[in-house]
Amino acid sequence: MTKVFPGGTVAVDDVNLHVDHGEYVVLLGPSGCGKTTTLRMIGGHEFPTQGEILLDGQSLVDLPPHKRPTTTVFQHFALFPHRTTLQNVEFGLKMHGVKKDERREAAMRALDMVGLVPLADRKPNALSGGQQQRVALARVLVTKPKALLLDEPLGDLDRLLQLRMRVELRNLQRQLGLMFIHVTHNQEEALSMADRIVVMNDARIQQVADPLTIATKPATEVVARFMGDNNILRGVVKAHEGDRLIIEGDEQHLRVSVHAPGDGRAIGSPAMISVRAAAVTVEANGSGDGLNSAECEIVFVEFLGDLVKLHLLAGDERMLAKVGAEHYPSLRGREGERIRISWKEDDVQLLDA
Ligand code: ATP
Numbered sequence: 135m136t137k138v139f140p141g142g143t144v145a146v147d148d149v150n151l152h153v154d155h156g157e158y159v160v161l162l163g164p165s166g167c168g169k170t171t172t173l174r175m176i177g178g179h180e181f182p183t184q185g186e187i188l189l190d191g192q193s194l195v196d197l198p199p200h201k202r203p204t205t206t207v208f209q210h211f212a213l214f215p216h217r218t219t220l221q222n223v224e225f226g227l228k229m230h231g232v233k234k235d236e237r238r239e240a241a242m243r244a245l246d247m248v249g250l251v252p253l254a255d256r257k258p259n260a261l262s263g264g265q266q267q268r269v270a271l272a273r274v275l276v277t278k279p280k281a282l283l284l285d286e287p288l289g290d291l292d293r294l295l296q297l298r299m300r301v302e303l304r305n306l307q308r309q310l311g312l313m314f315i316h317v318t319h320n321q322e323e324a325l326s327m328a329d330r331i332v333v334m335n336d337a338r339i340q341q342v343a344d345p346l347t348i349a350t351k352p353a354t355e356v357v358a359r360f361m362g363d364n365n366i367l368r369g370v371v372k373a374h375e376g377d378r379l380i381i382e383g384d385e386q387h388l389r390v391s392v393h394a395p396g397d398g399r400a401i402g403s404p405a406m407i408s409v410r411a412a413a414v415t416v417e418a419n420g421s422g423d424g425l426n427s428a429e430c431e432i433v434f435v436e437f438l439g440d441l442v443k444l445h446l447l448a449g450d451e452r453m454l455a456k457v458g459a460e461h462y463p464s465l466r467g468r469e470g471e472r473i474r475i476s477w478k479e480d481d482v483q484l485l486d487a
Pocket residue numbers: 139140141143144145163164165166167168169170171172319
């Protein structure tokens with residue numbers, strides 16, 4: 135589907151996506167990439183300029199939000215402050231004309247799902263942020279949607295609560311077996327929660343894959359940069375050696391080999407690769423032929439608790455290495471010194487420009 139706003143902004147450009155029942159999909163991308171507009175079109179809060187949205191074969195585009203089998207959870211889990219937990223949850227059903235007894239029973243079931251039955255009579259100001267969020271979820275679940283749409287659902291919470299809610303939300307989704315489509319700009323949140331991540335940039339999909347693939351095999355430069363802590367090197371193809379390409383960096387004499395069976399690019403043509411910072415080691419295990427290793431200056435040794443991030447300069451190229459915290463005692467205070475880094479050919483990823 136495509137969405138062009140009046141004035142000509144193309145917010146969503148030919149986005150095509152299939153989501154399964156029971157699947158947890160996260161739309162991830164920088165601010166303004168079109169992820170919220172995509173979600174709003176699925177939920178019925180925005181109409182596509184072009185395209186179709188189907189759920190179980192039924193077209194949704196002409197249905198208003200409350201007639202769709204989808205429910206949206208907005209960033210601000212706005213609860214009615216003067217109503218109790220139970221009344222807040224019942225509210226959605228009241229709007230659908232469900233009778234009082236039935237409403238109460240369904241609301242109590244939904245509260246049970248999120249573990250809040252003991253707090254049914256409390257008002258929102260007597261609940262913690264996490265509890266309020268669970269009330270908001272119960273209020274959504276009570277209407278039995280086929281798909282739950284979540285727009286930055288953890289955005290407002292403090293970090294510790296965010297970490298807890300990630301697990302709670304993901305667990306709840308597994309128990310319910312519902313389709314969740316979740317929008318965030320937070321890479322870590324996407325990696326920790328999704329079955330599949332859809333990385334968007336500039337109104338388009340860049341890559342759709344499971345979290346491990348997104349983290350270790352970014353398909354494009356944009357994904358490699360957005361996910362962070364990837365070393366991205368530009369160079370030219372120097373040779374083909376069987377299934378490998380040998381690439382030499384533009385800026386210095388960094389030489390990299392990458393497994394690329396069937397890649398037919400010509401000698402001398404440009405190529406771009408990425409290597410995760412976590413795949414770079416400071417142990418001497420280079421292949422000995424000068425490939426996939428570099429002599430660097432240590433610019434900064436950053437201790438991050440469970441790991442050490444080394445900020446390095448290989449010629450003019452800034453590079454990052456992330457190594458285990460056990461290396462900290464031997465790396466501390468060594469800024470300005472030189473060090474040899476290396477990585478395995480399997481950890482080199484050829485990027486689409
Ligand atoms: P954020 O994380 O900041 O919410 P996003 O990835 O969700 O960003 P969208 O909100 O989908 O991005 O916006 C995509 C583009 O469409 C942006 O350029 C935005 O300015 C534009 N846009 C969004 N809503 C409207 C609107 N109602 N009218 C005109 N332009 C809009």
